[in-house]
Amino acid sequence: MKNLSEALKVYFIMGSPNCLKEPVEVLKEAIAGGVTLFQFREKGKGALTGAEKYELARRLQSICNEHQIPFIVNDDIELAIELDADGVHIGQEDEPVKVVRERIGDSKILGVSVHTPEEAETALNDGADYFGIGPIYPTSSKDDAKPVRGTELIEILRQQGYTIPMVGIGGITSENAAAVVKAGADGVSVITAISHADSPLEAAKALINSVEG
Ligand SMILES: Cc1ncc(COP(=O)(O)OP(=O)(O)O)c(N)n1
Numbered sequence: 001m002k003n004l005s006e007a008l009k010v011y012f013i014m015g016s017p018n019c020l021k022e023p024v025e026v027l028k029e030a031i032a033g034g035v036t037l038f039q040f041r042e043k044g045k046g047a048l049t050g051a052e053k054y055e056l057a058r059r060l061q062s063i064c065n066e067h068q069i070p071f072i073v074n075d076d077i078e079l080a081i082e083l084d085a086d087g088v089h090i091g092q093e094d095e096p097v098k099v100v101r102e103r104i105g106d107s108k109i110l111g112v113s114v115h116t117p118e119e120a121e122t123a124l125n126d127g128a129d130y131f132g133i134g135p136i137y138p139t140s141s142k143d144d145a146k147p148v149r150g151t152e153l154i155e156i157l158r159q160q161g162y163t164i165p166m167v168g169i170g171g172i173t174s175e176n177a178a179a180v181v182k183a184g185a186d187g188v189s190v191i192t193a194i195s196h197a198d199s200p201l202e203a204a205k206a207l208i209n210s211v212e213g
């Protein structure tokens with residue numbers, strides 16, 4: 001894998017509830033458009049469970065593997081271990097960072113959502129490899145999202161000297177992505193901007209262009 005900061009440039013997150021067409025097609029197009037990292041987040045109304053969830057994860061993972069795109073699993077540590085995924089992403093309401101780091105080992109990527117400088121310090125000390133920060137802008141993809149705070153926390157953490165890779169998340173589009181990177185993020189993570197686009201390929205390309213400036 002290239003370095004993590006590069007891999008976080010355009011981080012596509014998706015599960016079947018986010019897709020207007022076949023998830024496999026959406027992911028293939030997003031990869032053709034240049035996304036650099038993928039998170040399997042099978043969550044929300046109509047989300048698959050059990051064998052169906054496992055099967056979809058496996059199919060999406062094999063597409064990622066074919067294209068050397070790291071495959072990250074959201075929340076479900078069991079699934080990540082079973083699939084030998086490249087990493088996991090957890091939030092403050094998920095299993096503790098320390099426990100997850102022990103379970104997945106040092107060679108896997110561990111992403112953690114942080115909303116305050118205190119959470120950032122703890123997550124870093126407990127083994128996080130990158131921070132997910134948001135919602136930066138209003139989002140309709142997460143019912144229990146915290147209040148929107150713009151790019152403030154990214155700026156604060158960079159001012160405090162944090163060098164850990166960071167991505168912004170929440171309501172990010174090709175129109176506002178550049179501001180997130182300007183604030184100090186290594187990249188942007190998006191669901192809708194790609195999964196609901198008429199052309200996920202063109203949407204991914206536009207995001208890459210905005211992030212690269
Ligand atoms: C890259 C990235 N950042 C933040 C999140 C949100 O994680 P979390 O707070 O655990 O919420 P859920 O996604 O589990 O609903 C993320 N998934 N990815």
Ligand SMILES: Cc1ncsc1CCOP(=O)(O)O
Nearest residue numbers: 139141142170171190191192
């Ligand atoms: C998972 C998550 N965590 C904070 S906002 C969000 C949803 C991001 O989705 P979108 O890119 O569609 O706003």
Ligand SMILES: [Mg+2]
Nearest residue numbers: 075090091094
């Ligand atoms: Mg979570």
